[in-house]
Structure formats: C-alpha cells, structure tokens
Amino acid sequence: MEFDNSVPIYVQVINKIKRDIILGKLKAGDKMPSTRDLAKELGINPNTSARVYKEMERENLCYTKRGLGTYITESEERIELIRKEMAEELINKFIKGMIQLGFNHEDMVNFIRSKQ
Amino acid sequence: MEFDNSVPIYVQVINKIKRDIILGKLKAGDKMPSTRDLAKELGINPNTSARVYKEMERENLCYTKRGLGTYITESEERIELIRKEMAEELINKFIKGMIQLGFNHEDMVNFIRSKQ
Amino acid sequence: MEFDNSVPIYVQVINKIKRDIILGKLKAGDKMPSTRDLAKELGINPNTSARVYKEMERENLCYTKRGLGTYITESEERIELIRKEMAEELINKFIKGMIQLGFNHEDMVNFIRSKQ
Amino acid sequence: MEFDNSVPIYVQVINKIKRDIILGKLKAGDKMPSTRDLAKELGINPNTSARVYKEMERENLCYTKRGLGTYITESEERIELIRKEMAEELINKFIKGMIQLGFNHEDMVNFIRSKQ
DNA sequence: GTGGTCTAGACCACT
C-alpha cells in the first residue's frame, strides 16, 4: 500500500478499512487479520497495525475477543453511521474551503459536473 | 487569529494569506507586514512568521527586497493560478473521497444542494 | 567539520552530503544519521541538521519514513543528476565570470593547466 | 540593473564597476557619478551606493576629493591587480569545486572546450 | 528598520 507522507499511516490504514467496510468488502462480524498479518500485508510496523485496531476499537468499529482476534463490529447501524460521518466530513470541508475561496454552491455544482 | 491544532500554524497562516490574495484583500506588489509585525499581529513567534514568508517565496507567492521587506508577487498570472490550484485541490480531494465511499457525481451535487 | 562563516552552515552541510553522494560514500537508499546524531557529529544544533534534511527532501535528494528516519533517494537518476548539476553550475559561473573579465576560453584552459 | 538576491547589492555593484574598469569602460582618474546619481541610475538606495564607494575606497580602487566627488584610482598597477585578483579567485574556486566533485584538470579543460 | 541564520530547549505524533 502506498502512503501519503502528510497523514499518519495508521490514519490512512483506518480510512482504508472503513472504506472496505462501507463498500461491503468487509462485513459486520468479519474477522480481521492479526496485527502481525496486517503489518506484513501492508508493509508497516506491527506497532502501527496494533494502533489501527486500538483506535478502531475506541470508535466501536471493531472489538477484540481475547485470544481469538479482532472482529468488525456487528452493529449495522454503526457501519451505516461511518459512511454518513465520512461523507459529512468530506462535504463540510469541501464547502467550507470553496466558500473561503469565494465560490458559491452553484459554482461547486458546476465544478463537479465538469469533472464528470 | 485562531489556530487549529491539527495543522501547523505556518501552513494555516499561508492559507490565510493566500485567501486574502484571492479575495483581493492583498494585491500584486503589496508590501507584507514585517515578520515581527506579523508575529505580533497573530500572536506567534517571529521565527514562525519568517517561515511563512520563506515558504511563500518558494512558491513564488512573494519576494523579498533585501533589507526592505517582503512583497506579494507582481505576477498576476501567479495570483490567478493560486485560486485555481486551491480550488482544484479541494475539488479533486472531495470527488476522490466521495467516489471511494461509493457515491457518484449526482449524489455529490445533491449533497451540496442540500447544504445550501 | 570546519565551517566557512560566509555561507550558511546548513548549505555547507548539504553540499558536503551531496559530495559524499557523488563520490559514492553515500549510496541510494542509505539511511542518514538521525538529526540529533548528525548535529552531535558536526557540532551544530539539531534544528540546523533538521533543516539540512528538509531542504534536501525538497530537492528530492532524500526522503523521510515517518518515525524511522531519513534516507538517501533511491533514484539513481537523481543522484547522477546532482553531479551534473553541481558541475554545470560551477562551470557556467566560471566561464561567465572569466568572459566578463575579458578572458577567452583559451585563456581559461591555460590558467587551469598552469595550476596543475 | 538586475540583482541576484543571494549576494549583497553593494557587492554586485562593486563587481560591476570593477569589471568596467578592467574592460576599460572606466579609466584611471575618471570621475565616478555622485552617490545620488549612481543610486538613481541603478535603482538602489543612496546609502547602498555610499557603501559601494566606501568599500572601494578601502580597497584603494577609488579616492574622494572632498567636495568634488569620487575618482577611480590613478594607479595603473592597482587596476591591473584587480583583474588578476578577480581571475585568481574565480579560478581557484572553480578548481577547488571541481576537484571536490571528483574531476581532474583534464576534465575541466574538456568541459571548457565543450562550452566553446 | 528588514529578513536570515543559529542556538537552546521544549513538546508532539509517529513507528
């Protein structure tokens, strides 16, 4: 996996996993790879993948069964929420930024259509 | 000026100045405040404001007259470019992110309209 | 390391490292000493060695792995280019200066041979 | 006159004048423009042109007749010396730099011929 | 007065 140097690796990995969940590549209750396997798979430090799971657990995106491994949350609501949160964040940041540049909503719509 | 703790102060200041240029508050050839004055004005360390000017100089957004001060670039093209660059970056990041979340261009347009 | 007072320390250090790369003392992908170690080694402030690495990164001479350290670029082309760039710059500056003094290419060749 | 930001303006002006002397555009005993005229002519600060004359006086390149102005030194030897000094400096810097890059005198000669 | 550089020391996030 390619990493962008300007944002922490563990954040990038979390976002990647969130996207996989949203897109259905990972489903509620699925078992995640072990931290060591994840590390090997992504070419990152095991400490980093451990952090990924820790942060995701904090966000109730996954949970750990002692001695068994880490699993995606079984709460479908939680999963649906992630999508909304991530979209909401993107949208707000975008709109705020464009307004600061002096563009209005209609401009934004036109830009997006022009990139279609 | 209020700073967001998650992004370096000097970056935030640069973006603020870029926006002022875009919005016409600062014009080609205008003299910028001295590093010391900018520092006082924003409540930051003079080294930090010096860094702002140096990074901006590297981007050809301003230039320095030895012993006299720092001035906004006189290249109108460069200024026009800033707006495009900043907008382009925002747009691309937004579209890319939304697509990764499984949304299409029509969804994006709807979201933006709904925030109007 | 001895420093010439008339040119910034960080520039002198960068040039030293570039020369080491050119002469093969440092190779593509090699790990550089940490900023703190470099500082200790050269008797300079850690901020100054950090600046060295940051400027070099800007020139694509090295790259940073977050939390791990700084490495020489792995692009052999870039390395080959450094030598050419540095030599080119020296040569052009020399020739331009000598011509301004009213010397021609043959004079220059003679001067150089006389210093052999 | 165009100035290179990396070297003090007064040094650049001095070098320009030295070159004019060497090339015979200025001759022993010639009257130099007043500091104010020089400043206007070059688009620099009068303090800067004053410094130019002060430094040149220190180098015995010119002298001041109180109330009359500044004149190029009448010592032909001094003038001949300037040329040698400037050439010598260029040559030594060039050779030193090229050797540090791992080139030998023959390489240098070839480079110069190739730029002919 | 201006910006440029450097030191010293601190805190932080990341691996």
Add this chain to the structure above:
DNA sequence: GTGGTCTAGACCACC
C-alpha cells in the same frame, strides 16, 4: 528513537 513544530532570544548583514 525518529522527524516536525514552536517558542525564545540572540547575532548578523543589508538597506
């Protein structure tokens, strides 16, 4: 441990 950022304060050359 690594680099990144920031503060504080100093000195300097230049205009």
